Amino acid sequence: MFARHEWMIAWRYLRARRSEGGISVMTWISLVGIALAVFALIATLAVRSGFRYEFVDTIIGANPHVEVLNYGELLPNGQPTRTIAGFEAATDRIAALPGVTRAAPVVEGQVMAAAQGRNTGVQVVGIRTEDLARIPRIAEPEEAQGSLDAFEDGVALGSGVARNLGVGVGDTVRLISPDGVRTAFGTSPRVKAYPITFIFQVGRFDIDSTRVYMPFAEAQTYFNREGVADAIQVSVDDPEAVDAFAAALIEAGGEGTYLWTWQNASGAFLRALQMEDNIMFVILSILVLIATLNITSGLVMLVKNKGRDIGILRTMGLTEGTILRVFFICGASIGVVGTAIGVVLGCLFAIYIDPIFNVVNALAGGGVWDPQVRYISALPARLEAGDVLTAVALSLGLSFVVTIFPARRAARMNPVEALRYE
Incomplete structure (x- = not known):
């Protein structure tokens, strides 16, 4: 789908210094923003899954799944x-x-x-x-x-x-x-x-x-x-x-028999937990969207700085599709690398949440987690493949979508206008 020379040009633009018309600083800002947003999303989803799993496990682990009663x-x-x-x-x-x-x-x-x-x-x-x-x-x-x-x-x-x-x-x-x-x-x-x-x-x-x-x-x-x-x-x-x-x-x-299930007994807790989960997912999805919008701003600056290069490439015979793919690679690469870093950080957080939380608790002087309020004795986290894939799909999908608009702008640039004042 992408030719070798398209990858070469995109890589050259990504690592170019600002003095050469590159966007190295904006690249790093976009990459860090996406990585942190994906990390926050995966960490939140892991804690959310851990809360539900631990909550349900303690309910059905110490209580019956259903009580058979009689009048x-x-x-x-x-x-x-x-x-x-x-x-x-x-x-x-x-x-x-x-x-x-x-x-x-x-x-x-x-x-x-x-x-x-x-x-x-x-x-x-x-x-x-x-x-x-x-x-x-x-x-x-x-x-x-x-x-x-x-x-x-x-x-x-x-x-x-x-x-x-x-x-x-x-x-x-x-x-x-x-x-x-x-x-x-x-x-x-x-x-x-x-x-x-x-x-x-x-x-x-x-x-x-x-x-x-x-x-x-x-x-x-x-x-x-x-x-x-x-x-x-x-x-x-x-x-x-x-x-x-x-x-x-x-x-x-x-x-005269009737039933009382664990879902009847704890349904209010489960519904409240599900509502909170949905709200947190929406909020963090907006955070990922804001982070990916940095890619758009960076690519707009890159297209503006590389106007002469685009005009020269077009006069050499490169098509609009080639130019679009070059700048799409620039933006998508930032999204992919940032997402990968965020996934690694989020997974590490979920795996090592206990020592991380112990450090936070020590720095705060203790008492951060009160089981009398939260009903669970420790902060849980459960890393599930579905949550990680959801975060990856959301981040990559938004990164690819926001990249298309500045890439199309570069592809539709008139080479004559781009070279008029050069």
Whole structure:
């Protein structure tokens, strides 16, 4: 498509000094601008992908993909019990469904935890030991103390709960439930102490600071759920397509069954994250466009300075198409080289984000990242081929488009007018 002499002339113009009518300074400005814009775009896309991946991973890694619930039986006052009486048979039916990887009955409740003169509200989940060991973020947490092997002898706490109460493995925590012991004079609060056998950190603040796991049989007794379960937690092989399992799960759950998926629980977070992603992409795309416009200004100056050369080349027999390709090569080369540099810098940033962020945090005196606000314990970055290709396509596409206009202007220059005053 491009002849050898066209490449030679374009390269000669790109490396020419200003005294020779070249645009070396403008070339460097354009190249640096495009490189920085592509770097910023790739870095932002990597952090965006890392945020979504980490956010979803902590949700589905420590929570079920879908909870199978039941309205239960109606009480004399007309209120449903919202418990599952035949939970064992329902769990077996659900576990046998294609695509289901885990099904576990649970008992859930909100109580007050107290220790060392401190107290905090927690969410207690009663679960069997073998089912707890199959929850990814609990079986392989970011940090852990104690062992799941001793779970039947006590309770497992999130790291935030343990920190708020000032306790560790081997200490005792008191759980206080307002819906406790039923007596002839009414219901009195239930207070019971449990040893702490395991402390986990899944990396999401709202889970680490509220979650407490209790053995299933003990939770049934503590929450007055003898013989029943509150829900059946289900994990599937494709969490993003959890809605496709809805009909089968409802049928296996039995009459009165309804579902609550991880997307229902965290849909607002995901929608807000997607909206922010789209806005940031548009803003950074404008930044890339502004950077590529430097190519236009540089080529306009080059065409003006090389008017005599264009006239001589045309009189020697070069066609308009040849002149257009020469100046197109000049502009496109800047875009390609700048894009390549930006891709390298962006990829390196995504790969080495942890040490880079540690340096930034140290220079800022610490406290730059607050997991209580962002729900994730560290700044994530996930380099994906699709994001890199998107950045490259955007940068090269804009570079090629903005180069066409000054190149056409050079090609349409009248050689007689170009040499009139020479």
